[in-house]
Amino acid sequence: MTPPTTDAARFTQIADALADPGWCLTPDFLSGPEVQSIRAAAASLEAQGAFAPAGVGRGRDLLVRAAVRSDRVCWLDPAARDGAIGAYLARLEDLRQALNRDLTLGLFSFEGHLASYPPGACYRRHVDQFRGVELRTLTAILYLNPDWQPADGGTLRLYTDPDRPDHYETIAPRGGTLVTFLSVRFEHEVMAATRERLSLTGWFKRRG
Numbered sequence: 490m491t492p493p494t495t496d497a498a499r500f501t502q503i504a505d506a507l508a509d510p511g512w513c514l515t516p517d518f519l520s521g522p523e524v525q526s527i528r529a530a531a532a533s534l535e536a537q538g539a540f541a542p543a544g545v546g547r548g549r550d551l552l553v554r555a556a557v558r559s560d561r562v563c564w565l566d567p568a569a570r571d572g573a574i575g576a577y578l579a580r581l582e583d584l585r586q587a588l589n590r591d592l593t594l595g596l597f598s599f600e601g602h603l604a605s606y607p608p609g610a611c612y613r614r615h616v617d618q619f620r621g622v623e624l625r626t627l628t629a630i631l632y633l634n635p636d637w638q639p640a641d642g643g644t645l646r647l648y649t650d651p652d653r654p655d656h657y658e659t660i661a662p663r664g665g666t667l668v669t670f671l672s673v674r675f676e677h678e679v680m681a682a683t684r685e686r687l688s689l690t691g692w693f694k695r696r697g
């Protein structure tokens with residue numbers, strides 16, 4: 490199949506895949522230069538000290554547990570529309586509206602962060618929802634790693650088959666690739682990489 494070249498076509502493809510099987514891989518959602526611009530914005534946020542060790546859970550449950558998750562994150566202002574990150578968030582907003590037209594997910598708001606995994610860092614198998622709170626509906630992960638090679642590791646394991654709990658899809662964190670999946674449905678895991686692994690991960694949420 491030829492990859493779609495317009496956002497309208499990409500969004501239709503994502504909506505179809507989310508309807509069944511519930512997840513979608515979109516290589517080249519961003520071009521190489523777009524990836525580089527977001528990387529530059531991330532480097533400048535890093536230089537300003539805007540990244541902090543990621544927590545697990547929320548509120549009083551929020552723990553920084555390196556054994557579960559050892560990335561560092563920088564939460565983003567979802568309303569930002571300036572610069573390379575703002576341009577990407579604007580596209581995600583278009584995606585949200587397209588999905589709300591095509592599916593009945595009721596996506597209402599967005600929260601997201603840049604995540605930097607140093608070499609050796611991982612994120613153990615988990616589901617993107619906090620216990621008892623089912624607001625996170627759709628996960629959207631954008632990878633920001635140019636020239637990623639298989640030997641670099643750092644794959645995302647997406648456990649796609651409830652009948653085969655150990656079966657997973659292997660997704661390389663190649664620059665420009667977007668992965669979307671229904672947050673409740675799929676357990677997933679980040680494997681350790683041999684080099685820094687940068688991503689912009691976000692969640693579309695239902696109204697609370």
Ligand SMILES: O=C(O)CCC(=O)C(=O)O
Nearest residue numbers: 612617630645679688690
């Ligand atoms: O970066 C990835 O591939 C997945 C990240 C993740 O699972 C998360 O932040 O919840």
Ligand SMILES: [Fe+2]
Nearest residue numbers: 615616617677
């Ligand atoms: Fe996750």
